[in-house]
Amino acid sequence: MLRTLDQNPESLVVPFPGIVLSPQEARIERGEPVGLIGDAARSKRARIHSMIEGFRERPIRLNVERARLLTESMRQTEGQPTVLRWGKALAHILEHHPIHIEDDELLVGSAGPSGRYAVVYCENAGYGRFYTRDNELTVSRPGDPIIITEADIAVLKNEVLPYWDNHQYNAALMKALPADTKRLMEKIFIVTSTAAARSMLAWAHDYGKVLNRGIGSIKREAETKLDAINPLDTQACVEDKPFLEAVILVCDAMVTFAHRHAALARTMAAAEPRAERREELLEIARVCDRVPEHPATTLREATQSQWFVQIVSRLEQSIGGVVGNGRIDQYLYPYYKKDLEAGRISDDDALVLLESIWVGMARTVDLYAKPGEPSLTDGFAHWEATTIGGVSRDGRDATNELSYLILQSKREFPLHYPDLSARIHSRTPDAFLHAIAETIKEGTGFPKLFFDDEIIPSLLAKGAEVAEANDYCVTGCTEVKMLNRDVVATGCAWVNLGAILEMTLNSGRLKFYSDDRIGVVTGDASGFATFDELWTAFSAQAENVMRHTFIQQFVADKLKSSFIASPMFSMLHDLCTADCKDIHAGPIKNGLYLGFFDIIGFGTVIDSLAAIKKLVFDDRTLTMDELLTALDADFAGHEAVRQMCLNAPKYGNNDPYADNIGRDIEETFALLAHSQTSAFGGELDLRYVSVTSHVPLGMIVAATPDGRRSGEPLSESVSPSQGADVHGPTATLASIASTKCAQYKERAARLLNMKLSPASVAGEIGTKKVMALIRSVCDMKMWHLQFSIINRETLLAAQANPEKYRNLLVRVAGYSAYFVDLTPALQNEIIRRTEHTA
């Protein structure tokens, strides 16, 4: 039986990565006190240690203030240009949002109340997702992950929600879609659009610009342009002017926001009994008076300025995955170096400043989480992507002392922030790679790795200049952005490849949707005489689903600028300021619109097609009727058929039988992508980034010919089906490489998670092997790789569910062995030992 789904569209918004439990996270789950790891770190950065102590026990409060102020302003500006309305609204928020300074903190500024908080973005689809239960906005009860008070509810019900019920982009978007596209989009989890779930795709800001020039300079530039507008230039008067006015308003409000903090710090200093803290507060006041208005002169000022930009960005709007930190080791380096040379700071002082940013990020909670599940409190994943390493704009290795320091922090800072990404290229120094390998071995899965040798040429092919491509940063979980060249802003869609397969086998119908014909008529599958006929049907179903996906994206792009504008975001983007246009109001001159779509269930569908090809058409051990009957019964009473399916060729084993089908699927979608031009003249790239969408998307897909049962998750991202890759990671990598159609430029991220046991990479020898593996993966021109060094929980899960963990290799002296092949007694022994390692 198919499980029933919560049909409420709010629940369709899927959280970003389900981060694998690291030893640190496991420590948190076991209730051990959170703190910096290692005695040295603890004593030298006592401030940070005390800030994160007891962190998890602190309540999460809802921030409805931003929503209230936004709505208040929006009500007063109806009918005005969108960008000016959002400029006024952000100014209103920055001038009136409550502020506070936490005990002990050096960097100040928060987008919510003290402690942990979650901002309500009432303008987006699914604002009701903070409902705690039954989709009712009710006061929270003890044990709920987020505290919702009576006062919060009053504000939302009386002041906020009634307005947005009539002004939401999401509702307008659904109305604007052609009838047949709307019909498909309403059937959730076939094509899951994120266009209206966030205001922006995952992005970072050009922090360097603020640090070097100051907001004051950005304001002056806008003023000069405004003064220079020829009154007879009608376009400029109607379009450029409101943009420039919005920028000026926002610049002033940002400075005001910082000055409010300065004033608060002075007031607190006056009442502060401890002399030391009094001095700190006065220094906070001095710094906030200076930045972000003026250029930063020290690392302290630079980090405070960066943090203000982040906070204002969070108050402006929601950015996918929450706003990224960009190439932090690059833009902060000059300040760090100058301070160090002047003897103003030590490395530990620098770490305290960086970790102050991490703590600030950790205080925010993303409301993308599933409601009503207290156990998910720590799973409120958000990832302020933070990039280190890679090449510089001029193509030299960019690694510096800060890159190493940030890795050190990643080993010692116990929370899963920041979401650290290391860029690897063919000349990445061994020393840096060594530090990366050592950090990966901590078992948190960080840093994630991005490979310049694949990404930079890909960006060049899409039209970037060499310097821009060299300077890309990571945003979101696997996206990359060139901060002054990319201009894509609207969220993109997840496409359910599993559903397309089911339509292929059922002439356009899906069992979950009561056998409604959702796809096109491709004929009774039992009538297919050859695999080619089946393939033709698959292509037709794929084309139909993609057609609607493209239409949806086009309408979403075109419609958005009437609803959303982001003046602060735009004023930090060279192309937006040059064109005097808000980022959403495309087309932006010279901008590259690198949109995308993700196909979900790649492994599941490759394996399914391979099984049909092998069992039905090549070996003829099954008829199509027998297979369809077994699928229809969800394999109940057809275990032999299911076993044949499970033992057919699988993607991930360097077996051309399966991999060639994967290549054909990639080519089909790459060609569809190639045929398209997006609303503002850009491209929509084929990606494989499921985050955790493969779980809900799997819920609507009936049993598949790879042996997967109805409702089970689809395969994840570009990875093989769970447990299908039984020949080790090198074979998996080879399969992934051989499904890539490098001849098309309309391709982007392929997300790959790789599991290794901690023991297999133990010691210095293990570190060296991880380094070699990374070098090889760089040679293979992969986009992304993240390791999970398997922890105890996984081994226990493997004991309970061996089928899913068939490919888990564990290391013993002298041998490597598959965990599930061992007797329970030995498994326990391994579990015990793994704990030692961790």
Added chain:
Amino acid sequence: MIADAASGNGTRGWIFNIQKFSLHDGAGIRTVVFLKGCPLACRWCSNPESQAYRPELLYARDRCIGEHECDRCIRVCKAAAIGRDADGKAAIDRSLCNNCGDCAGACPSKALEVSGTLVSVDEVIRAVEQDSGFYVRSGGGLTLSGGEPLAQDSFAERLLATARRRGLDTAIETSGFCRWEALQRVAPLVDQLFYDIKCLDTEKHRVATGVSNEIVLDNFQKLRRDFPATVVVVRTPIIPGLNDSREDIQAIARFIDSAGGATAHELLAYHGFGEPKYQRLGRTYPLGCVETASDESMAVLRKAAACGGDRR
């Protein structure tokens, strides 16, 4: 890869596994090719399917679907060697089974599988070279293991020679229980040689492995004498009750020294990984219930080994 007819790379041999991404069988990231057949029968052997020189039927009962939905194996077995057990699952009568493998071909769940494939040198090298990119970066390559790889000495020699010629790093793991001529021929073909010395007491050795250790020790002395430059790592599995005393280990260490030393002497704690495999072969586990040596006692033994004399 182009078949290398002149060197006779059509030569075939029996293997039972090719394991990629092996991190602990020589330098770097390696591919281990397991040759089938072994003259020893160590009681702790973790790969019992490696021992016989012919294909063998493996039966994993937990994977059998059972009579309600499947009886394919019973229908195809010409020797009538398969019946049903009390739960309706397949039951093999090993005395009737001739290991023909027909049932494995018919089994949908791979409950029945045949261990042992006859492959050519070319086929093996082709599989091994799939990971060339990883060897280049890690210094890895091909490792021959077993079974006893030198039990198929011509096949082993051809594999190693071909790998060498094609620029691959090579290693072999041997029990040393082979004809001296075999060892003599492969020693110049390997970059690293792993050599098992399990126990110096001839009688204990015979009881535990089924053979005397005289050939093993003799070959080792000749190896060190004739190939002093070869990288040789001696490995001793620590089996409680057999060789887990300091005296046992020191005796081995002294012997190594007297023979001219070794690059390293590694002690590996015994782990009963093979136990489920014995069940699949329809055999009982010969070692029974033996504890794994503790970390502490391993540390003591490692120290004893190190005191045995100079290592190179």
